[in-house]
Amino acid sequence: MRTGATFAYSRQKFRMVGQAQHEEKRVSTERIEGLAAVLTAVRNSEGMTQPRLTQHVGLGRSVVAQRVAELESAGLITDDGYGPSTGGRAPRRLRIRAEAGYVVGVDITAQRLVVGVADLAGTLLAQLEEVVDVADGPDAVLTTAERLIDDHLESIGRIARVWAIGIGVPGPVEFRTGQPVAPPIMPGWDRYPVRDRLAQRYGAPAWLDNDVNLLALAELRTNPAASAARNMLYMRADVGVGAGLVVKGELYRGANGSAGDIGHVAIPEGGDAICRCGNTGCLEAVAGGAALAREGRMLADTRQSPALAATLAETGTVRPLDVTLAAEKGDPAARALLQRSAHLLGGMLATLVSFYNPNLLVIGGGIVRARAHVLAAIREAIYRRSLPLATQDLRIEMSSLPDDLGGVTGAVHLALDEVFSPGRLARWLDAGSPAGQPYIATDDMLERPA
Template sequence: MQVGTPGRGHADESAPTAASIISLLAAEHVNSRRDIARELGLAPSTVSLRVQELIDSGLVVEDGSGTSTGGRRPRMLRINRSAGHVLVADLGGRHARLARMDLLGEPREAADITLDVAAGPEAALETLAASLAQLNDGAADLGGLRGVGLALPGPVDVWHGRVDSPSRMPGWHHFPIRDWMANRFAVPCAVENDANAMALAEHRAHHQQLPHARHSILAKAGAAIGCGLIVDGRIYRGGSGAAGDITHVRVSAADHRACSCGNVGCLETIASGSALVRALREDGLDVNSTAEVVEATRNADPIATTRVRNAGRSLGETLSPVVNFVNPDAVFLGGLLSVVEPFVAAVRSQLYEGCHPLITRDLHIGQSRTGPDAGIRGVGRAILDQIFAPA
């Protein structure tokens, strides 16, 4: 199943419509019975019946009145935030960010834990499940648990709920992650690539600022490099689910540097936070993490600034043909390196230099608005879309 904003259009009146209504309300496309009838092409009487069933179940509540267009003022509808919750986690190589979220996808409580994915799937998932269970214990105000979502730092096969040949997750290849978590918590589970989750979160976070944006690209530049594509408001996955993976694109500036994928000259070997740490240590700087690289750059260290600017230039050079081909409305930059102005400026200038003027004329290029919560917000939206998906 494709994860994203559910499609809109006409539906057969004999088909189940409660899930379709929930889906529209959750995506905030509608807020009245009249809007629902218009969006789904259903008779007002059918909509009223289904909405009343949802109100009786506690999933939907009436909240105030809208503007009249001739006749009675419509009653506004919204998802009942306290009718349930989901648990989500965004996994990195050595840590994970967890959250308990309401049914509108807003984090109610978040936590960071140490987690070593190199320990293997069973050990790492046991640690993760125990921490998620602790978050779940404090969720009495949000109703019952309805789903679990995981954002993972590797190529994700969303159709089978597993990772496929991840270079940084030894032992995880084809491990049934989704089924393992679903069995542990007895609720549906969604797994998603972390860059795709960030792309979905960022696309929706900019809805008010860019209301007409349908296509966007999110480039993640943290300890590793990632990229997610949103087309018509949905994650674009490609034939095997690996669309947008620019991590291992070969770039001339990388020369013959060995990469974790087994190839040489990949973008990640010069543009990722991990690569910058190695390079700066070779330059004599005492840095041990991407965060320390960022700090050195903010302190105007000339060597760190030059390295970070070159990394941004390489990322922009690699993104340019993607932007030319996709012609997105926006390019968002996420990850730790995206908070450093020399990096962002280098990416932006390279895109303007390497893309056709028609492509960049109306292109929005900006930093992430969701910050460190991008992954959990995106995978939270993914599991909610799955729970509320039309039948």
């Protein structure tokens, strides 16, 4: 009996310890999620006050006060004056301590590299740009990127305070591993450890994503209409064609990171046009920048476009921009070419609008320069071919971000969003900063060094 009683007591004690550990874990999770929610609200809303925080994050007033005090003690948020009084004492305004650290953004495009350093509020403090050819391979391009990053950090004198790095590339990315996967225009980059290389060099967590997702994220964080919309479709039409999806205010990447790769969807009008991905009939092959250049060259060679023929004679080439410039001069053939591309893009967007039903569509990339000649045609195709309910509240607009700022801005906000997410925050908060802890970007805690 004594043995049985002892066993029963031990079992009950074990169960109580397990329940206590479970409760402790639950409270800890709730605490971190509350801290992250308060921090995100302060980051993304200028002039946030504690009473507004209570409404915004859905936590009780005393809990919000505790989380604010904890974030202030950690040096992450601070006072920013007082907000308007509603009858009692004026409430404190809060802001993130932007000066506490720095994040790095790297935007790699087919022919350009942009590197920026920003504070913790996402404000770009410095930006450098250099011409590169992504086809030269990862070592050449990333060596140039590292040189520009070093120059930036040396200029502000805070090399040891890099908190996080965001990187964008013009190809498919497996977000979990931070590696490009079979990118069509990036020879030598397949499965190259881009994220890990920069993380190890700078001792900071790093994240890699495709360039269109970063452009969508830049809109979400800088465009009030995008922030308010919550469900947004971003399409970039440039040398390549791609889309970024935002669902309930968050990027949607799909199972492996390839959501939105619409440029390589076959369309009936694609015929046997060969795409850079190796397939035929892709949207990009007939409506992307390379297609515009190819068809523009044909119009110049056959003298169907006097303006493009003059450009070819003067420069020896025809670029997508030249087609836009010719259209602006009133060249009928150039205008017709842009209209055809717009109808093809609009047809694809109509399908996406009916399928996804966003309330905001933002169009960016080089096509923005031709907005006077393409926007009406894109709108017409969408409203003609989409379901009426899908377009009932749809707003369509061109991106307002400069072409050289969108990618690096998105890269900066990728780094900030990830490093301040609940799971990441829990892994570095006690240390005071994520600097020197590159392993927190990985999903596997076993990768943490001993």
